Amino acid sequence: MRLTATVNGRARTFEVEARSTLLEVIRESLLLTGAKEACGVGECGNCMVLLDGEPTPSCLVLAPDAEGREIVTVEGLAPEGALDEVQAAFLEAGAFQCGFCTPGMVITAGALLRDQPNAAAGEIKQALAGVLCRCGSYTKVMKAMEKLAGRGA
Amino acid sequence: MKRLREFSYHEPESLEAAIGILAAGGDGARLLAGGTDLVVDMKTGRMRPSIVVNLKRIPGLSGIEAVEGGIRIGALTPVATLQASPLVGQMAAALADAAAVLATPPVRGLATIGGNIGRASPASDLGPPLIVHEAIATIEGPDGSREETVESLYVGPGATTLAVHDIITSIFVPTPAAGFGSAHLKIGARAGGTDIAMVGVSAGVTLGADGRIAAARIVLASVAPTPLRAIAAEQALAGREPSEEAVAAAAAAAAAACRPISDLRASASHRVALAGVLTARVLRSAIARAREASR
Ligand SMILES: Cc1cc2nc3c(=O)[nH]c(=O)nc-3n(C[C@H](O)[C@H](O)[C@H](O)COP(=O)(O)OP(=O)(O)OC[C@H]3O[C@@H](n4cnc5c(N)ncnc54)[C@H](O)[C@@H]3O)c2cc1C
Ligand code: FES
Ligand code: FES
Numbered sequence: 001m002r003l004t005a006t007v008n009g010r011a012r013t014f015e016v017e018a019r020s021t022l023l024e025v026i027r028e029s030l031l032l033t034g035a036k037e038a039c040g041v042g043e044c045g046n047c048m049v050l051l052d053g054e055p056t057p058s059c060l061v062l063a064p065d066a067e068g069r070e071i072v073t074v075e076g077l078a079p080e081g082a083l084d085e086v087q088a089a090f091l092e093a094g095a096f097q098c099g100f101c102t103p104g105m106v107i108t109a110g111a112l113l114r115d116q117p118n119a120a121a122g123e124i125k126q127a128l129a130g131v132l133c134r135c136g137s138y139t140k141v142m143k144a145m146e147k148l149a150g151r152g153a
Numbered sequence: 154m155k156r157l158r159e160f161s162y163h164e165p166e167s168l169e170a171a172i173g174i175l176a177a178g179g180d181g182a183r184l185l186a187g188g189t190d191l192v193v194d195m196k197t198g199r200m201r202p203s204i205v206v207n208l209k210r211i212p213g214l215s216g217i218e219a220v221e222g223g224i225r226i227g228a229l230t231p232v233a234t235l236q237a238s239p240l241v242g243q244m245a246a247a248l249a250d251a252a253a254v255l256a257t258p259p260v261r262g263l264a265t266i267g268g269n270i271g272r273a274s275p276a277s278d279l280g281p282p283l284i285v286h287e288a289i290a291t292i293e294g295p296d297g298s299r300e301e302t303v304e305s306l307y308v309g310p311g312a313t314t315l316a317v318h319d320i321i322t323s324i325f326v327p328t329p330a331a332g333f334g335s336a337h338l339k340i341g342a343r344a345g346g347t348d349i350a351m352v353g354v355s356a357g358v359t360l361g362a363d364g365r366i367a368a369a370r371i372v373l374a375s376v377a378p379t380p381l382r383a384i385a386a387e388q389a390l391a392g393r394e395p396s397e398e399a400v401a402a403a404a405a406a407a408a409a410a411c412r413p414i415s416d417l418r419a420s421a422s423h424r425v426a427l428a429g430v431l432t433a434r435v436l437r438s439a440i441a442r443a444r445e446a447s448r
Binding site: 001018020024041048055056057061126130 | 155160162192196207209256257
């Protein structure tokens with residue numbers, strides 16, 4: 001079946017199977033490999049994309065459910081190659097080790113700060129609870145987030 | 154990547170069309186709401202539907218409105234919407250509490266209330282508060298519309314009384330009695346909700362004009378094949394002062410009623426111990442809210 005959606009600001013139309021997940025479409029048809037599959041069942045958040053602005057685990061969404069909607073992947077955060085504010089803060093704080101979880105982290109973190117620019121530490125932890133980091137970079141992620149939320153150096 | 158097996162996919166635009174496809178499809182047909190259970194179950198192989206009927210193009214199945222005698226929640230309403238709704242907070246505090254600890258925020262954006270009932274997980278966070286609040290589901294089938302209490306729908310792990318062609322369209326939560334307060338708590342592997350419950354407890358307490366407990370409802374998650382009504386615990390409270398002794402008696406009765414299994418989340422004996430502790434805590438919150446409501 002045909003799917004029409006806006007991906008990182010561009011209208012795209014492509015052929016999908018109903019049984020494809022949005023993550024498969026993003027990685028295998030659009031060749032955007034920032035969103036990762038780790039668990040495949042909604043638990044790790046490494047496949048997070050923005051669907052109509054909301055962080056969504058794309059491994060749980062069937063492709064037809066993206067029809068007519070706006071998808072932003074981590075590639076869409078820095079279309080010209082210049083890092084956005086969240087990415088820059090993560091880089092400065094060294095908020096990763098292997099970087100596998102980073103696309104999901106920055107996508108989710110960006111949506112939180114858009115809605116709550118001064119989110120409290122507890123709110124940040126709640127919002128990021130859906131993204132797991134196998135390397136355990138949480139402390140540095142919090143450091144980056146505290147700074148973005150207007151606290152700390 | 155874990156590819157899904159092939160199935161025939163439908164996006165009906167009316168309930169009649171959906172019921173028609175389901176009725177013709179027989180046992181292999183499954184409804185798709187948020188997909189946070191169904192897609193997972195299809196990946197793990199627990200479910201192998203040959204027909205998937207997506208409900209999301211049918212208008213009017215999502216949203217929360219005040220109606221005569223209570224609130225009506227569309228079956229496709231996301232858990233995140235329940236969590237953010239002032240109406241739910243006012244009218245069904247235990248349901249709002251539960252929505253706030255169900256899974257993680259991104260999953261809450263997809264997961265729906267109807268899907269939570271449809272999945273009938275013994276660990277469901279929404280079943281207990283809906284039963285405490287005496288919620289009633291409206292169900293559409295080939296023979297028209299009918300109403301059933303949410304409590305009566307649960308049969309066993311993953312099993313409900315719903316036939317393949319039945320669709321929950323909305324859930325009605327009645328306005329609580331004067332002096333009523335409710336709360337929900339769960340314990341998972343990590344603090345702050347987000348994990349599947351090792352044990353969850355919802356309680357509702359109605360204080361009479363004399364300050365005594367006129368009625369109580371207590372329902373536990375993850376300690377039996379279905380959400381478990383702890384009737385003996387409810388009876389241990391009826392007619393008593395809302396004292397620590399009464400709370401302790403109810404907590405002991407709730408723990409005694411549990412029939413848990415041991416699994417990767419917790420052993421059976423740990424669950425029974427948690428059930429007592431959590432029942433006492435949730436009763437204290439429900440009583441405090443009932444006192445607020447009685448003012
Ligand atoms: C990472 C993760 C964490 C989770 N944590 C929790 C948790 O903490 N607590 C909890 O309770 N749940 C949890 N869940 C389970 C799930 O999110 C909930 O049960 C959710 O409410 C299911 O809703 P859905 O719309 O996604 O259902 P779907 O997956 O779309 O459907 C589930 C089942 O219900 C049926 N169904 C759907 N809609 C209807 C309807 N209107 N009428 C009749 N049948 C219907 C479907 O056919 C299917 O069998 C978790 C899931 C994931 C992936
Ligand atoms: S791969 Fe989607 S949540 Fe883990
Ligand atoms: S940096 Fe390696 S998984 Fe998070």
